[in-house]
Amino acid sequence: MVSCSTRTPRYSRSERCRGCSPSVKCTSRATRGCRGWRPLSALESASQIDVSHNAALEQLDIGRLGSIDYYLRVTHNPLLDSASVTRPAGGTVIVGGNLGEAIGLDPCPWSGNSFCESAPVDDLCAPGSDSDCPSGEPL
Numbered sequence: 001m002v003s004c005s006t007r008t009p010r011y012s013r014s015e016r017c018r019g020c021s022p023s024v025k026c027t028s029r030a031t032r033g034c035r036g037w038r039p040l041s042a043l044e045s046a047s048q049i050d051v052s053h054n055a056a057l058e059q060l061d062i063g064r065l066g067s068i069d070y071y072l073r074v075t076h077n078p079l080l081d082s083a084s085v086t087r088p089a090g091g092t093v094i095v096g097g098n099l100g101e102a103i104g105l106d107p108c109p110w111s112g113n114s115f116c117e118s119a120p121v122d123d124l125c126a127p128g129s130d131s132d133c134p135s136g137e138p139l
């Protein structure tokens with residue numbers, strides 16, 4: 001799944017390996033065949049971006065992204081090297097569980113960020129290791 005949202009305008013569309021301009025809120029769930037996904041390359045800022053569970057994604061070009069308001073989440077992309085992902089200023093940045101990276105981490109490196117990264121919401125962190133979901137439920 002690849003999704004992004006920016007400030008204006010607010011509408012949605014689905015695409016296959018095409019792209020979303022900096023002014024579009026978009027979601028793409030059909031990126032399984034993509035080797036590299038470049039539609040985010042023009043973004044300089046965004047509210048939130050989630051790039052997760054893409055079996056064939058090898059590249060993610062967000063090099064111009066200088067700031068994120070809410071969160072950037074890049075997880076569970078088995079062919080994507082996390083070291084190649086730009087970390088913008090601001091917001092919460094969660095990059096993990098990608099190429100060769102372990103999941104079920106204990107201690108949880110993202111504990112305290114207001115996002116639950118352990119069961120039943122996610123498997124990046126071991127059950128009970130993320131203080132953001134002490135009851136096991138998302139906040």
